[in-house]
Amino acid sequence: MYSELKQRVFAANLKLPQYGLVTFTWGNVSEIDREKGVIAIKPSGVEYDVMKVDDMVIVDLNGAIVEGTLNPSSDTATHLELYKAYPEIGGVVHTHSRSATIWAQAGIDIPALGTTHADYFYGDIPCTRKLSCDEIAGQYEKNTGLVIIEEFTHRRIDPMAVPSVIVAGHAPFSWGKDAKDAVHNAVVLEEISAMALATRSLNSGIKIQPELSDKHYQRKHGDNAYYGQR
Amino acid sequence: MYSELKQRVFAANLKLPQYGLVTFTWGNVSEIDREKGVIAIKPSGVEYDVMKVDDMVIVDLNGAIVEGTLNPSSDTATHLELYKAYPEIGGVVHTHSRSATIWAQAGIDIPALGTTHADYFYGDIPCTRKLSCDEIAGQYEKNTGLVIIEEFTHRRIDPMAVPSVIVAGHAPFSWGKDAKDAVHNAVVLEEISAMALATRSLNSGIKIQPELSDKHYQRKHGDNAYYGQR
Amino acid sequence: MYSELKQRVFAANLKLPQYGLVTFTWGNVSEIDREKGVIAIKPSGVEYDVMKVDDMVIVDLNGAIVEGTLNPSSDTATHLELYKAYPEIGGVVHTHSRSATIWAQAGIDIPALGTTHADYFYGDIPCTRKLSCDEIAGQYEKNTGLVIIEEFTHRRIDPMAVPSVIVAGHAPFSWGKDAKDAVHNAVVLEEISAMALATRSLNSGIKIQPELSDKHYQRKHGDNAYYGQR
């Protein structure tokens, strides 16, 4: 019944090791079918090289398993909060990709420093506040989602214009219009994170010109975009 | 009619992922046929693993499409300005290769620090000034080319002796006698950019001896060059 | 007689070059059979690409060769001390993997800076004290083991909760419930060592929240663990 959804989510998960974004099982991708009110997500702790398409788990928006014999990713509750808060997003991905995780561990926003960043992200990529002890002790993964949403709301960031976040002390989440697009954004996030690390070590106070950031974001994503074959 | 030109440009574009210079579609190579007054260039936003030789776009020096069904690279106007200003160059390449882009984002010239640099580049690789708001809002890609040319003219740099530039806040452009040679220079640029980053972190004030720079550049490129099999 | 043990140790050793943890022969893995009172370990100085399963050496807990025609790893005495001190461990691995070795050379504990670390290691990974001149001049490899044990005892660290150590001026050792698990931990150690290097350069004073460390370690390893398919 969910075979196409599972196939897409399976394929998107396999992109994570191909792009060097994961060590062992440290990543998971999901995609939502909003009509049916379910998501497909990677099972928890299963290695990518033995994982099969039917291992994908179908979960409803309350986190109950609808189809599948394995436990869904332990991060499922974070994915669900993002889907519930942001109706525009269709796919979510979590990794511990090295350079983005470094910024998350440092607890510092990933600054917009060049057009590579601006082509995909309209402004800095926010680092969340730390979770409180109660938020950690309680529904931790759900609260991780809520803290992400709080950060975007508080800073008035459009999640479609900045489709990634880093969670303080933890690692990145990215999203997009579907699972494939979310993984695409996760790859970009990793590359710009690596570039930003060295850029700041060369020139600690540098920022991108706002006009250049506008130009590059709009030529790809604006109403008059002219990048690509549209 | 342009099949050999397209074949060469196609092959040179495929070198970009092979040498690890591009993520996704973040790069483009062109070559000029000066007799016919056209260039062949990569189509915009097409993935390297599905791109075909006939996807290359033939464009005249005003940017009008002469042959091809796809949009040319959004950076075409930058390539054209370089070809028009510098009659010696036959190929141009633009990438967001990691280490060169880091120097571009930092807004700092890539300093000549050793013979690896001197074998290909006669002196520092300039970083352009920032484009003005008007230059960004107007014909941005054409103005990017003009700002590159301004930098070389103002500093009296011979573009054949320093066949690369980094555009402030953006990324590198390289060129050469044809598309293949331009890509060769882009590979060298990336390697010396990576070396320069770490060299400066070890010894912040270091520079190459001018005599050593002269010697290495001349033994490969001077009238009495003796490197290689010429 | 020891064919299964040798097969497992052989397979675990081959993982080292696959995961990029070794250059040439710079690593060795062992596993213990506690009933029979022997370990299997890589022979000394044999290249991974020519090594055969029957090259594994069977050694008793005094270091005497029980089966095999080659010399065991020169680090065998270190492995033996760890097995004798810690009855819970079944496999030991030693490498000179780049990032972990950097921390060992710097003589600094690898700090717990994020959940990637906390998922596997409960707190900082200790760097031992330097060996004394007498310890180096005497039974050096055995004394390396004793200094590791001293460090864990002195700091009251549970070796199963922190299954790795770095030896000052030298390199890491990791362990686990068997040879495969020890190698798994060595891969994680290398990744978190690389992340910690850059995290500290971005934010020199940062530490993980203790509550977040607890949470991630317990959700994978605690009595109520819910990560994976158990």
Add this chain to the structure above:
Amino acid sequence: MYSELKQRVFAANLKLPQYGLVTFTWGNVSEIDREKGVIAIKPSGVEYDVMKVDDMVIVDLNGAIVEGTLNPSSDTATHLELYKAYPEIGGVVHTHSRSATIWAQAGIDIPALGTTHADYFYGDIPCTRKLSCDEIAGQYEKNTGLVIIEEFTHRRIDPMAVPSVIVAGHAPFSWGKDAKDAVHNAVVLEEISAMALATRSLNSGIKIQPELSDKHYQRKHGDNAYYGQR
């Protein structure tokens, strides 16, 4: 007549791209036949993927071509000075491998910081003084060799105990008992150069304990060496 020598030198040269030590043609390996008074060396500027065994050039100790149709490496005169000064060495290699070149460009000795270094190099790896303007303008490649030898003589370093050097502003040379061994040392040099870079950024004043350096060097290379299968 020199087919075995050429075969060994050819194979050793092919190891350079396999180990990631060269970009394009930036490296060359030679081996000497002391009885016949000749060396075999890579031809200048020939790409590794098209190079054939018979492209190797046989040169006598004055640099005259004995056999071969191509020009020998432009660095041949440096190799020859090393062979003439050090009768113990049988192979020489020159690369621009990234991390070793970074130290050369910085003009700083590669410090002995751990056992990985001590297993192969007995003490710091020296960086030569800069060549004078006259030395550069004259027989540059020969003078490069003479400056290397001057550095070892002046500091009283045994070239067999420290089988590598970095030339200020340039790049490394390594050597060994034959071509294969020289390449082996070049691989080690690159790895310890990368480790040393990050170790010094973590702990700027750190050095290896002299006793630990002695121990590791002697257990591999001393009269009572017990590493490996000898």
